Every structure is written in structure tokens, then in C-alpha cells.
Amino acid sequence: GESVGLHLPTLSVQEGDNSIINCAYSNSASDYFIWYKQESGKGPQFIIDIRSNMDKRQGQRVTVLLNKTVKHLSLQIAATQPGDSAVYFCAENGPGDTGRRALTFGSGTRLQVQP
Amino acid sequence: EADIYQTPRYLVIGTGKKITLECSQTMGHDKMYWYQQDPGMELHLIHYSYGVNSTEKGDLSSESTVSRIRTEHFPLTLESARPSHTSQYLCASSGIWGRQETQYFGPGTRLLVL
Numbered sequence: 001g002e003s004v005g006l007h008l009p010t011l012s013v014q015e016g017d018n019s020i021i022n023c024a025y026s027n028s029a030s031d032y033f034i035w036y037k038q039e040s041g042k043g044p045q046f047i048i049d050i051r052s053n054m055d056k057r058q059g060q061r062v063t064v065l066l067n068k069t070v071k072h073l074s075l076q077i078a079a080t081q082p083g084d085s086a087v088y089f090c091a092e093n094g095p096g097d098t099g100r101r102a103l104t105f106g107s108g109t110r111l112q113v114q115p
Numbered sequence: 116e117a118d119i120y121q122t123p124r125y126l127v128i129g130t131g132k133k134i135t136l137e138c139s140q141t142m143g144h145d146k147m148y149w150y151q152q153d154p155g156m157e158l159h160l161i162h163y164s165y166g167v168n169s170t171e172k173g174d175l176s177s178e179s180t181v182s183r184i185r186t187e188h189f190p191l192t193l194e195s196a197r198p199s200h201t202s203q204y205l206c207a208s209s210g211i212w213g214r215q216e217t218q219y220f221g222p223g224t225r226l227l228v229l
Contacts, residue, residue, distance in 0.1 A: 034217060034218075036220075041222075041223075041225075042222055042223070043121075043205050043207075043220030043221050043222050043223045044158070044205070044220045045220070046217055046218075046219065049217060087155070089157070089158070091218075102148060102160050102163050102173065103160075103218055104174075105150075105157050105158040106157060107156065107157040108155070108156070108157055110155070
């Protein structure tokens, strides 16, 4: 079936470096994508989203890039800090009626920031 | 910060017990969801609701049941807990963020069935 998956299970970066977390999706009909951050013992927290009519969106220290041609989504974190250590999930608006769609989540990437 | 709450945060219980996991949101969202998540793994949708008296099963088969009698409340019940039910259960609700619906999550309930 349709799925959303991540390329790397664990990413280790040095504090201050930029991080790039990747996500591949297979449902070409998906029109909305979200990145969530989940810290240990907490629920996922919304970071940034992007609609399919855009290819780039920037937030505070984060940028999401969408390449619909290859069905690829990435999250870039600038100047990574220890507080960025968490598991990051991408999610897509799943198939179904517009008013009834539930998100489909990828398997997650653990980001470890080394001091 | 989303106003969605889950209780209890942690629960250790014996096999065969009936349990109810509570989820409440104060945002007036019509849509609510339950996900199951094992440590370090992806989230699996087990139940969702589009509004009062509306509930549907999600992608992952679950022995749990849900009810939606009030907009703000979406409890999940296990009639007879088993060790295979040990997991983290996350509740979410969705509302409009900008022009798009976005899901907001509660802190989760970690369940351990002995």
C-alpha cells in the first residue's frame, strides 16, 4: 500500500552543524506534508508543514524542501543544538475524502547532537 | 502549545484488567485520533473520530474500543488487558493551522501489562 518512509534511522551531528533529515513518500496524490519532533517521553510536536503547491518553506532554523518529481521530502535544521536531539517523523495527508483524511507517518529518524 | 491532555501518563496493570485511557482537548476540534507507538518505532493509527457519535478503526487492528459522546473527550478502553497491549498510546486532535488541518498530540500514556 501507500507508505511514507525515512532513509536513515539515526543521524549523528556535531553541535553547530546543519542537519538534513530525509523522507520518501509513495503516494503521489498526497498534497500536504508535516514534520514532527518527538522528544523522549513526549508526544510528537508540530515543527513545520508544506503543501504540494510549494517546494520550499522556511521556519525558525528549519527549512522543509519538497521534491514532487522524486517524491522526496527533507527537513533541514540550521546550527543544530543539543535541544534538537529527538526523533523526527514526516507525515503525509493520507488518501480519502478531504474531510476525513488521517495522517500517514514514516518510521522516524533519531537525531543525536554531539557537543 | 496544543491543549490536549492524556491520563494517566503511566500505567502498570495486571493481565485481564479493564482499563480506560483518557484523552481530552479544549480546542473544540471535531476530529480526534488514537495512535499506538512502540519505543523508537512509527506511529500506527488505531482509531479516529470525525465528531460526536462517529468512530472508525484505523490502519492497525486493535482490540481496544473508543467512544465519542462529547466533542472534547475521546476515551480508549481495553476490556481485558494483555502483555501484547504494552505500548505507548498517543491521542491527537486536528484543527485548522493556516489553511490546512494539522494534528496536535497529547503527551501519551505508557502502558505496561504484566
